Amino acid sequence: MAGSVLEIKNLHVTIEGNEILKGVNLTIKGGEFHAIMGPNGTGKSTLASAIMGHPKFEITEGSIHLDGEDVLEMEVDERARAGLFLGMQYPSEISGVTTSDFLRSSINARREEGDEISLMKFIKEMDKTLDFLEIDKNMAQRYLNEGFSGGEKKRNEILQLMMMKPEIAILDEIDSGLDIDALKIVSKGINKMREDNFGCLIITHYQRLLNYITPDYVHVMMQGRVVKSGGPELAQRLEAEGYEWIKAELGIEDETVGQKA
Amino acid sequence: MAKDIPEMEEYKYGFHDKDVSVFRTERGLTKNVVEEISRMKEEPEWMLEKRLKALDVFYSKPMPQWGGDLSELDFDEIVYYVKPSEKQGRTWDEVPDEIKETFDKLGIPEAEQKYLAGVSAQYESEVVYQSLEQDLEKLGIIFKDTDTALREHEELFKEYFGKVIPASDNKFAALNTAVWSGGSFIYVPKGVETTSPLQAYFRINSENMGQFERTLIIVDEGASVHYVEGCTAPVFTTNSLHSAVVEIFVKKDAYCRYTTIQNWANNVYNLVTKRATCESNATMEWIDGNMGSKLTMKYPAVLLAGEGARGNTISIALAGKGQHQDAGAKMHHLAPNTSSSIVSKSISKKGGKVNYRGIVHFGRKAEGARSNIECDTLIMDNESTSDTIPYNEIYNDNISLEHEAKVSKVSEEQLFYLMSRGLGEQEATDMIVMGFIEPFTKELPMEYAVEMNRLIKMEMDGSVG
Numbered sequence: 163m164a165g166s167v168l169e170i171k172n173l174h175v176t177i178e179g180n181e182i183l184k185g186v187n188l189t190i191k192g193g194e195f196h197a198i199m200g201p202n203g204t205g206k207s208t209l210a211s212a213i214m215g216h217p218k219f220e221i222t223e224g225s226i227h228l229d230g231e232d233v234l235e236m237e238v239d240e241r242a243r244a245g246l247f248l249g250m251q252y253p254s255e256i257s258g259v260t261t262s263d264f265l266r267s268s269i270n271a272r273r274e275e276g277d278e279i280s281l282m283k284f285i286k287e288m289d290k291t292l293d294f295l296e297i298d299k300n301m302a303q304r305y306l307n308e309g310f311s312g313g314e315k316k317r318n319e320i321l322q323l324m325m326m327k328p329e330i331a332i333l334d335e336i337d338s339g340l341d342i343d344a345l346k347i348v349s350k351g352i353n354k355m356r357e358d359n360f361g362c363l364i365i366t367h368y369q370r371l372l373n374y375i376t377p378d379y380v381h382v383m384m385q386g387r388v389v390k391s392g393g394p395e396l397a398q399r400l401e402a403e404g405y406e407w408i409k410a411e412l413g414i415e416d417e418t419v420g421q422k423a
Numbered sequence: 424m425a426k427d428i429p430e431m432e433e434y435k436y437g438f439h440d441k442d443v444s445v446f447r448t449e450r451g452l453t454k455n456v457v458e459e460i461s462r463m464k465e466e467p468e469w470m471l472e473k474r475l476k477a478l479d480v481f482y483s484k485p486m487p488q489w490g491g492d493l494s495e496l497d498f499d500e501i502v503y504y505v506k507p508s509e510k511q512g513r514t515w516d517e518v519p520d521e522i523k524e525t526f527d528k529l530g531i532p533e534a535e536q537k538y539l540a541g542v543s544a545q546y547e548s549e550v551v552y553q554s555l556e557q558d559l560e561k562l563g564i565i566f567k568d569t570d571t572a573l574r575e576h577e578e579l580f581k582e583y584f585g586k587v588i589p590a591s592d593n594k595f596a597a598l599n600t601a602v603w604s605g606g607s608f609i610y611v612p613k614g615v616e617t618t619s620p621l622q623a624y625f626r627i628n629s630e631n632m633g634q635f636e637r638t639l640i641i642v643d644e645g646a647s648v649h650y651v652e653g654c655t656a657p658v659f660t661t662n663s664l665h666s667a668v669v670e671i672f673v674k675k676d677a678y679c680r681y682t683t684i685q686n687w688a689n690n691v692y693n694l695v696t697k698r699a700t701c702e703s704n705a706t707m708e709w710i711d712g713n714m715g716s717k718l719t720m721k722y723p724a725v726l727l728a729g730e731g732a733r734g735n736t737i738s739i740a741l742a743g744k745g746q747h748q749d750a751g752a753k754m755h756h757l758a759p760n761t762s763s764s765i766v767s768k769s770i771s772k773k774g775g776k777v778n779y780r781g782i783v784h785f786g787r788k789a790e791g792a793r794s795n796i797e798c799d800t801l802i803m804d805n806e807s808t809s810d811t812i813p814y815n816e817i818y819n820d821n822i823s824l825e826h827e828a829k830v831s832k833v834s835e836e837q838l839f840y841l842m843s844r845g846l847g848e849q850e851a852t853d854m855i856v857m858g859f860i861e862p863f864t865k866e867l868p869m870e871y872a873v874e875m876n877r878l879i880k881m882e883m884d885g886s887v888g
Contacts, residue, residue, distance in 0.1 A: 214843050217835060242845035254840040258858025264844070267854070271845030305858070322844065 165192020165359035166229050166245055166329035168213075174223035175205075175212045182208045182419050184386035185224065190330055193358040197372060197397060198365045200383035201405055203418035206365045207251060209383070210334040214248040215241050228330065243272050245329030249319040249336050255307040261318060262288065262302040265325055272326065291324050295351050312339035320351040331355070332363045337371040349374030369401035382408055384417040447505040452498055454478060457601050460504045464570055464604075467577060477590035477600035484594040490749045490780070491718040496692050501664050503602045503635070559617070564648075565610040566621050569637050572608030579610060583641055587670045587700045587726070595694045599635045599668040606636035606667070609650060611677075616647040620682070620868055638669040640679060642705075647678040651868060663691045665716075671699035673707050675729065680708040684871060686878055687716035689745060695721045703729030703758070710866050711738040713750050714878060722780060724753035727761035727792075734763040739863045741882060742775030742807070751781035751812075756789035756822070763794045768860050772803035772883075779809075783824065784816040793823040800830045801859050853883050 168190045175183035182205050190196050198206050212219045213226060215238040226233040228244055236244060256264070265288065270278045292299055295317050307315050316336055323331055333352070337345055352362065352375055364377065372380075372394070380396040381388045382405070390396070390408055399407075409417060448456045457478050461471040486493050559566060565576060573580050590600040609621060642648050665687065673679045679699065687693050693716040699707040709723035725734030736752035748771075754763035769777040779798045800809040811828045833855050841851035857864070857876055864872045 214839075216839050237848070238839060238842035239845050239847050239851075242843055248843050250840065250843075252836075254834070254837045256837060256841070256855060256858050258861030259854055264841075264854070267846060267850070268844035271847075271850075326844065 165361060167191050167227075168233075168246070168330045168361065168363075169227045170209075170213070170224070171226075172224035173209070173212065173221065173226065175208055176220050176222050177208070177218055180419075181222070182219075182386055183212065184419070186383075186386070186388055188363075188381065188388060190361045190363055192329065192361045193356075194361050194379065195356065195375065195377045196361075196363045196379045196381065197375075197377035198363065198381045198383055198388075199367060199369070199397065199400060201367060201417050204383045205386040205419050206367070206383050207334050208386075210248060210332045210363075210365055213241075213332055214238060214246060239271070242328075247323060247326060247328035247331040249316075249323055249331060249333040251335040251338060253307050253315050253319055255305070255310075257305050257308050259306050260303050261306050261321075264306050265302075265322060268322065268326055287325065288321075291321055294354070295321055295324075296347055297321065313341065313344040316340055316348055317344065317351075320348050324351055324355065327355075327360075329359065330361045330363070332365070334365045335367070336364070337366055337368055345371065346374060369397055372397045372401075384408070384412075384414055386419040389414070448503050450500060450502055452478075452481075452501070452503055452598075452602070456503050460602060460604065463504070464573075466573065469581065470573065473585065473590070474601050474603075477597045480590045481594060481597035481601055484597060487594065487720075490720045491747050493692070493718070496664065504604055559621075562615045562617075563612040564615060564617065565608065567608050569606040569608045569639060570604065572639070576608075576610070579641070580608070580639070583639055583670065583672055585670070587672065587698050588668050588696055593696060595666045596668055596696045599637060599666050599696070603635045603637035603668065605634075606638040606669075607640070607650065607652070608638070609640040609642075609648060611642045611646040611648045613643040614645045615643075617649065620649040620651045622651040634663075634665045634667070636667045638667065640669075640671040640681070642671070642673050642677040642679045644674045644702075645676045646674070649680040649682065651682040651871065652684075663688070664694070665691055666694045667696075669695070669697040669723075671697075671707065673699055673701045673705040673732075675702040676704045677702075678706045678708075680710065681723075682710040682867060682871070684712040684714075684867075684875060684878075685716070685719075686714040687719070689715060689717055689743075691716045693719040693721065695719075697721065697723040698726065698753075699724070699734075700726040700728050701732035701734060704731040705729060706733040706735070708735040709738070709752070710863070711736065711750070712863065712875060713738070713740040713748055714882065715741075715743075716746060716748070718747045718749070720749045722751045722753050722782075724755065725763065726755045726757060727763065727789075728757050730758045730760055732758060732761045734761075735766075736764070737766045737863055737866055739768040739770070739860050740777050740779075741770045741879070742772070742777040743882060744773040744775060746775045748775075748777040749780055750777075751779045753782045753784075754794055755782075755784045755786070756792040756794065757786045758788055759790040759792065761789060761792045763792075765794070765796045765798075766862055767796075767798045768863055769798070769800040769809055770803065770856065770859070771800070771807035771809050774804075774806040776808050778812060779828075780812045780814075782814045782816065785819050785822045785824075787818045789819045790821050792819070794825070796824075796826045798826075798828040799859070800828075801856065802830065802832050803856075849884070853880050856883055 170186055170188040173183050173186040174181060186209055200206055208219060221234055231244060233241055266284050288302060297317050319336060336348060340348060376394055380392055380394060382390040389412055448459055457474050461474055585600060588596050590597045640650060671679055701707050707725045711723055713719050713721060723736055727734055734754050738750060740748035740750045742748040751767060752765045765781060767779045769779060771777040783794045785792055796813060798811050802809055809830060813826060815824060833852060837855055838851050841854060842848060857879060864875050867875060
């Protein structure tokens with residue numbers, strides 16, 4: 163039986179009065195991997211943050227539902243507890259809070275009171291996942307993201323993803339700033355998550371991530387909308403030919419959100 | 424995320440038991456009151472003389488015009504001495520039930536069972552309960568309330584009392600010297616190292632009662648000690664005054680750490696003079712946590728008098744609605760190759776005001792001395808304020824001084840990050856605040872770290888809306 167369904171309909175989002183998303187439609191189901199591609203400035207990261215409920219963004223029109231529940235009615239933490247996860251492009255540094263303590267609090271936030279994960283079980287699982295992601299065990303005792311390299315931050319996001327086991331994950335440029343070895347490890351982690359109860363939306367503007375993760379669906383964003391969708395072959399064509407042919411096909415001159423279509 | 428900030432909860436420890444005291448002086452400060460205190464305590468003549476001299480100094484010194492607002496402090500409204508019961512409790516069984524109940528509410532017996540090697544708990548002006556593990560006595564360590572120490576170790580007491588903080592130091596040191604009562608006295612003999620901390624727990628329990636405890640610690644050559652005190656006071660509507668003096672002597676190669684957590688009720692004036700003097704290669708560490716009170720003025724000092732002496736201060740200050748924390752540290756480098764470090768963490772919320780005020784002094788002889796100062800402030804909302812006021816006095820060219828100051832707010836991005844993992848806004852805020860003060864809490868004995876985190880959580884409750 164397949165897992166959760168995240169349904170985004172006609173989503174319009176503004177920031178400080180500027181409309182960034184202009185009617186995004188997208189449905190992600192458990193078991194599916196979606197990739198959103200597109201040049202910079204087309205609204206990809208805005209979509210990720212808006213789904214998770216970043217306070218900076220205002221939803222002016224449209225809806226987001228998770229298994230029929232109105233996501234837009236939920237606070238950020240409620241969205242997380244409902245099963246959404248956002249792997250961030252720029253994770254915050256939290257001084258004085260160890261990665262390990264944070265992880266355990268996050269896991270327990272999704273569990274009922276009195277049903278918290280046992281310390282032994284947590285440590286065992288964390289050690290296993292750290293090994294899998296080839297992360298130095300000392301990282302668990304370092305302060306969250308403080309002084310982490312770009313690669314360490316991204317691996318830490320995947321560590322959280324694997325430990326928290328959300329229903330639907332959105333990974334915002336999880337590949338940016340990674341060297342090829344780190345990219346392989348991050349991909350390995352994401353692929354390990356693949357199962358019927360897990361759906362994933364991968365946002366990237368580099369095709370190279372998709373050499374390691376094969377998406378079931380590929381979408382192209384321009385001017386704050388999904389302008390084209392297809393299978394993995396779409397990503398390959400973008401890799402070979404760039405975005406110009408799509409712009410030509412759709413009669414778009416400037417793909418960024420500032421322009422009228 | 425505009426915040427609608429609810430009123431602060433009623434102070435959790437704001438209960439107070441029926442007053443069981445058997446003797447108290449009249450309100451106000453007169454020569455008569457001072458003589459009465461000395462007579463009640465059956466003190467030697469020299470102490471009475473010191474008290475009376477100090478009283479004159481107190482009268483002659485003007486109110487400080489810097490730091491905080493002391494204009495509402497009325498010395499005539501304060502009771503200067505309250506004796507809680509006829510004699511000191513020798514064992515727990517002898518401690519009056521009502522006092523025990525208060526301790527119960529504060530969780531003292533538990534703390535004692537788990538962690539304490541020696542306990543000296545002060546209730547009102549005098550220590551009513553004191554137990555020392557036999558080990559400490561065998562090592563020759565003296566750990567008494569200060570009144571008892573004066574009776575039983577008069578010569579030692581006389582040698583050190585008022586030597587690092589004379590009555591003439593400041594108005595409140597003079598006041599304390601005139602009316603002091605209670606506090607801890609510790610002597611650690613040469614080469615003796617204590618393994619677990621010595622602890623005292625005390626609280627004010629009588630309305631308008633000033634608490635003027637006097638603490639005197641002498642750590643002899645090569646010895647080592649860690650003293651811990653934590654305070655909490657009940658809520659009263661009129662002003663209370665807490666004006667303590669802590670004097671510490673750290674001899675050659677000795678080590679002393681003094682850990683305080685103070686959580687005063689919102690109406691307490693907390694005006695404390697703390698100073699240690701370090702001989703060569705000695706180390707003094709002040710771990711100082713200041714919460715609550717109406718106004719706190721406290722700047723633990725270290726006189727680095729001997730070559731290679733070290734002084735460290737790690738402090739936190741939290742100011743909420745109607746509160747002003749004016750706290751910091753003083754380091755006086757008076758000898759070559761001395762070193763000091765100051766780490767100050769300040770939090771202000773709901774209109775609270777928190778200032779770091781500190782002095783680092785390098786004297787002419789401070790060749791090769793170095794100091795490192797780090798002041799971090801976390802401001803929780805737009806009504807709250809903070810200032811960093813460092814004074815540096817440098818009379819030697821060959822020194823090194825680093826100063827780092829940082830003011831931050833809980834950022835939207837940090838909150839979003841933590842909340843995106845399922846933590847509620849309050850929990851996420853608590854986590855950021857606790858992380859901020861972690862450099863302080865990690866220095867505390869575990870029991871106190873737990874209590875500290877609980878207090879901070881309580882204080883932060885309702886700080887988001």
